[in-house]
Amino acid sequence: MTPADLAAAVVAAVAAAVEGSEHAVAVPETVTVERPRSREHGDYATNVALKLAKPARRPPRDVAEILAAHLRTADGVAAVEVAGPGFLNIRLDAVGRIAAAVVEAGETYGRNSEASGETIDLEFVSANPTGPIHLGGTRWAAVGDALARVLQASGAEVAREYYFNDAGVQIDRFAASLDAAARGAEVPEDGYAGGYISEIAQQVVAGRPGLLEEPEEKRLDAFRRDGVESMFDSIKADLHAFGVDFDVYFSERTLHESGQVDAAVARLQEQGHTYSADGALWLRTTDFGDVKDRVLVKSDGTTTYFTADAAYYLDKRSRGFDRCVYMLGADHHGYVARLKALAACAGDDPQRNIEILIGQLVSLVRDGEPVRMSKRAGTVITLNDLVDAVGVDAARYSLVRSSIDSTLELDLAVLARQTNDNPVFYVQYAHARIASLLRNAAEFGVVLAAPHDVDVSLLTHDRESDLLRSLGDFPRVVASAAELRAPHRIARHLEELAGTYHRFYDACRVLPPGLKTGEEPANELTYARLLLVQATQVVLRNGLGLLGVSAPERM
RNA sequence: GCCCUCGUAGCUCAGUCGGAUAGAGCGACCGCCUCCUAAGCGGUAGGCCACAGGUUCGAUUCCUGUCGGGGGCACCA
Numbered sequence: 001m002t003p004a005d006l007a008a009a010v011v012a013a014v015a016a017a018v019e020g021s022e023h024a025v026a027v028p029e030t031v032t033v034e035r036p037r038s039r040e041h042g043d044y045a046t047n048v049a050l051k052l053a054k055p056a057r058r059p060p061r062d063v064a065e066i067l068a069a070h071l072r073t074a075d076g077v078a079a080v081e082v083a084g085p086g087f088l089n090i091r092l093d094a095v096g097r098i099a100a101a102v103v104e105a106g107e108t109y110g111r112n113s114e115a116s117g118e119t120i121d122l123e124f125v126s127a128n129p130t131g132p133i134h135l136g137g138t139r140w141a142a143v144g145d146a147l148a149r150v151l152q153a154s155g156a157e158v159a160r161e162y163y164f165n166d167a168g169v170q171i172d173r174f175a176a177s178l179d180a181a182a183r184g185a186e187v188p189e190d191g192y193a194g195g196y197i198s199e200i201a202q203q204v205v206a207g208r209p210g211l212l213e214e215p216e217e218k219r220l221d222a223f224r225r226d227g228v229e230s231m232f233d234s235i236k237a238d239l240h241a242f243g244v245d246f247d248v249y250f251s252e253r254t255l256h257e258s259g260q261v262d263a264a265v266a267r268l269q270e271q272g273h274t275y276s277a278d279g280a281l282w283l284r285t286t287d288f289g290d291v292k293d294r295v296l297v298k299s300d301g302t303t304t305y306f307t308a309d310a311a312y313y314l315d316k317r318s319r320g321f322d323r324c325v326y327m328l329g330a331d332h333h334g335y336v337a338r339l340k341a342l343a344a345c346a347g348d349d350p351q352r353n354i355e356i357l358i359g360q361l362v363s364l365v366r367d368g369e370p371v372r373m374s375k376r377a378g379t380v381i382t383l384n385d386l387v388d389a390v391g392v393d394a395a396r397y398s399l400v401r402s403s404i405d406s407t408l409e410l411d412l413a414v415l416a417r418q419t420n421d422n423p424v425f426y427v428q429y430a431h432a433r434i435a436s437l438l439r440n441a442a443e444f445g446v447v448l449a450a451p452h453d454v455d456v457s458l459l460t461h462d463r464e465s466d467l468l469r470s471l472g473d474f475p476r477v478v479a480s481a482a483e484l485r486a487p488h489r490i491a492r493h494l495e496e497l498a499g500t501y502h503r504f505y506d507a508c509r510v511l512p513p514g515l516k517t518g519e520e521p522a523n524e525l526t527y528a529r530l531l532l533v534q535a536t537q538v539v540l541r542n543g544l545g546l547l548g549v550s551a552p553e554r555m
Numbered sequence: 556g557c558c559c560u561c562g563u564a565g566c567u568c569a570g571u572c573g574g575a576u577a578g579a580g581c582g583a584c585c586g587c588c589u590c591c592u593a594a595g596c597g598g599u600a601g602g603c604c605a606c607a608g609g610u611u612c613g614a615u616u617c618c619u620g621u622c623g624g625g626g627g628c629a630c631c632a
Contacts, residue, residue, distance in 0.1 A: 038576075047574060053612090060612085084575050085612075128632090169632055280630055291558070291628085298630045305632055330626045333559050360560070361625070402568060407561070407625060414567090414581090423580050429594050437591050444591095484572090492569055495579065506596045513590055555594065 001076035001092050002101070003044065003472050007033045009077065010046055010088075013070035022066045023056040033090075035469055039462065042081065042089035043469060049086040060086030095465055096456025096528070098472045102535035103451045110542045114479035116155030121321035122148050125239070125246075126163040129231040130174040132196055133238055133383040135362050136329050139408065141383065142399035142548070143359065144327050145244040146487035149546045154482035159321070161248040163312060166228050167256070174231075175224040178204060182212060182223075194380070196234075203230050238383050242392055243548045255311045261303055264311035265296050273345040283310075285341035288350065294338055309335075310342050317346075317353065325355045325485075327404075333358045357485055359404035366412045381412070390415050390422070393549045397424035400547050401491035423495050424549060427540065430498035432555040434537040437510060441522075441530060444515045448534070449527045458528040463504040467532060470497045474539050478546065487547065494543045501536050 001009075015027045028048070036045040049064035056063050064082040071080045071088065079091040102109045124144030127137045148158045165171070177191035182201040187193045204226040205211050211222055232249075239245065255261050265281070268274055273284045279299035283306075286293050296307045316324045324343075328335060336356045343354040364371040364381055371381070386395045389412065398415075401423065402408050441448070459468065474493065481489040510529040514520025541551040 032572095036575075041575075045575085050574070050612090087575070165632070278630075282630090295630045300630085302630090304630070330560065332627085334627050336559080358560075358626095363625080398567095405561070406568070409567070411567085425594055426580075429592080433592055433595080435592095440591055488569080492579080495569090499579080502595055503597095505591080509591075511591050515591085555592080 001094070002098065003033055003476055005076070006044055006090065006092070007031055007046075009071060009074040010048055010067070013067045013074065014048065014052070016070045017066050023052070023058060023063060025052050025055045028052075035473065036089065039465075041083065041087070042079070042091045043095060043465070044090045044092070045083075046088050046090070047086075049082075049088060053086065064088055094457060095468045095472075096459040096532075098468050099456055099459065099528075099532045099535040100451035100454060102471050102474075102538050103531060106538060107542060107545075109538055110474050110478045110546075111153050112155065112475050112479045112482075114154040114482050115151050118151075118156040118323060119321050120151055120156050120158045120323045120325055121161055121316045121319070122151070122158055122325045122327070123161045123163055124327035125244075127235070128165050128170055129228050129235060130170055130192060131194065131231070131380070133235055134380045135364065135382070135386065135410075138242070138383040138386055138395070139362050139399045139404075140327050140329070140359060141239060141242060141244045142396045143404055143487060146396075146400045146490070146547045147327075147482075147485060149548065150478060150481045150487050150490065153478050153546060156482070159247045160245070161250060161316075162246040163250045163252065164232070165252045167253040171224055171228060172220075175220045175227055178223040178227045179216070179219050182219075196231075200227055200230050200234075242383060242387065243396065250312065250315075252308050252312070255308050255315070256303075260311040260315060261307055264314050265303070265307060267314060268296065268310060268345055271345055271347050283342070283345055285338055285345060288341035288344035290337045290341040294342075306338065306342075309339065310346070313339070313342060313354065314346060317348065322353065323355055324353060325357065327357045327359060330358055330360050330407075355485075357404065360407040362399075362408045362410060364410055364412060371412065386415075393428070394422045394424050397427075397491065397547060397549050398422055401488050401495075403486060403488050423491075425555075427491075427494045427498045427544065428550075428552050429555055430501045431537060431540045431544070431551045432553060433505065434501070434533050434540070435553040437533060438530075438537070441511055444511065446511070446515070446522045446526070446530070448530060451531060454527050454531045455524050456528055456531065458525050459532055461504075461508055463500075463507045464529075464532060466500050467497075467504050467536060470500050471535050471539050474543065481546075490543050490546050494540060494547075497536065497539060497543075501540075504532075 010031045010033060011027060014025070017023055018025060018027060031046055031048045033044050033046045036042065049067055050060045052063050053060035061082055064086040068080040068082055068088055071077055071090065076093050077090060078093045081089045083089050122144060124140045125133065125137050127133055133141065145160065148160050151158045173188070173191050176188045177197050178201040180186065180188050180191065181198040182205050201223070204223055207226060208222055211219060268283055273287055274296065275282055275284060280295050281297035282293045283296050284293050294306045295304050297303055313324060326339065336358065339356055340350040340354060344350045348354065390398070398410070399408070459465070477489055477493040481487050508529060510526065510533060512520040512522065512526060515522060544551045
């Protein structure tokens with residue numbers, strides 16, 4: 001019996017009690033079944049009786065007793081106790097079957113239907129191609145990609161999308177900076193500095209001999225076009241090396257060129273939330289909770305960035321995405337209200353069709369001293385800097401193991417010198433240890449049994465049942481990570497699982513000591529424990545895969 | 556000034572759709588390899604879950620306020 005089965009059994013018990021007129025309550029769709037901290041409280045516990053006590057108008061313990069009587073008859077339930085204020089503590093039969101189920105499911109174990117049928121556009125990073133991905137963008141790359149994987153594992157159809165601005169003032173400054181670098185001039189005011197500028201400039205010049213003899217306008221035009229392309233190639237290559245590939249790279253420029261921006265204005269006008277004032281066309285976003293109305297068409301006839309945002313959102317929706325998820329840094333939190341209001345003004349449901357995740361920023365210290373970052377001074381820490389310091393696995397893991405609600409402080413000195421501080425190694429080591437153990441088993445002639453042939457009832461040690469319960473939780477962890485948009489929950493579960501495995505390994509000998517010499521053949525318990533070990537490996541590998549982190553065979 | 560967000564162990568962070576004794580890693584201290592990877596395991600020390608009220612049978616979790624950290628206010632992009 002899996003935790004999901006148990007939850008269903010609890011619901012059935014409530015329903016049975018209602019049917020038998022033992023209490024009168026609305027049968028809940030789902031109930032909370034959790035693993036209690038203390039093993040004295042059984043394999044699983046539920047607070048359902050406490051929740052139902054009020055509607056049933058009976059003391060919690062009475063409700064608990066009624067439910068316990070029904071639950072005891074459920075298949076797979078060994079014992080039910082009423083405890084404390086009215087908790088139901090449940091012990092299961094044959095917990096060991098989880099191991100067989102995990103191994104049989106293999107790489108599909110953990111997949112669930114939490115987000116089944118949803119079509120999600122997940123936009124993240126979206127940094128302008130005027131420089132390399134910096135630390136903040138790196139966090140969204142790691143978290144966004146992991147979230148995409150988790151949502152897919154939960155049944156959603158997901159597109160990873162990267163929106164970029166390849167026209168306008170920023171790009172003009174970028175081109176001017178490239179031009180200055182190529183000519184050996186000083187960085188222009190409001191320009192970009194940093195080593196990459198001269199590299200890109202050289203690439204552009206190399207591709208266009210004689211460019212520097214051209215008049216300024218032609219030079220800037222060339223730097224604008226070739227420079228952006230070159231910069232973007234570099235960004236894509238960096239992301240790819242980081243294990244992140246986008247399905248769609250969306251150019252803001254194309255929105256203007258295709259007429260979609262004008263179409264968006266027209267659409268919003270049709271919906272009736274626009275008005276004219278001071279010579280401009282405004283969108284009345286305050287109708288839907290924004291703090292002020294927004295300008296769609298300026299008095300000079302041009303549109304704003306917000307207008308392009310509107311066109312882009314509508315484009316996503318026209319491509320069939322039911323949910324448009326934006327991952328933005330805390331420095332963009334002001335966008336939440338206006339984007340939500342925008343969706344509402346367009347006639348969409350702002351609760352469903354648009355979702356904005358605000359992630360806190362990453363701050364940097366070096367030996368405890370704050371590191372000031374400045375794009376202009378070229379003192380940014382980039383994705384590549386981080387990867388160079390700690391490698392892809394540790395970089396991704398350290399960025400994805402914390403909630404995006406927390407500002408993350410990374411100490412460069414620590415990252416650079418003590419990479420095994422990182423919990424990723426703790427998790428990866430558990431996987432490598434398992435791989436080694438399985439190699440040994442094979443070397444000593446042990447042929448793994450088919451999961452259903454293994455006597456899992458032999459897995460009775462406390463460390464074994466801890467492991468089984470952790471394995472059984474995995475699908476629910478994936479489901480809740482998807483639902484809560486919180487991929488860090490996967491990482492935390494893996495850390496717990498790895499710890500549980502290390503303790504199991506310490507307490508329970510898997511291969512008989514005399515196996516190597518042939519004095520002591522594998523026995524039934526050997527096969528049962530090997531199955532448990534295999535199951536642990538499956539979950540570690542699947543979980544690390546969801547985070548985009550490798551599961552090494554050796555360390 | 557207004558708004559958003561965070562405040563949990565020495566450090567970095569989990570947990571909280573209200574539940575039983577608040578956790579991990581790192582750091583500190585003490586132990587454990589004749590035996591499947593010691594990047595491991597066991598133990599000790601370390602917490603007014605920022606503070607004050609409120610709601611509740613029950614609050615670290617929800618609400619209000621205060622204080623502190625971070626971020627944001629545009630016919631910029």
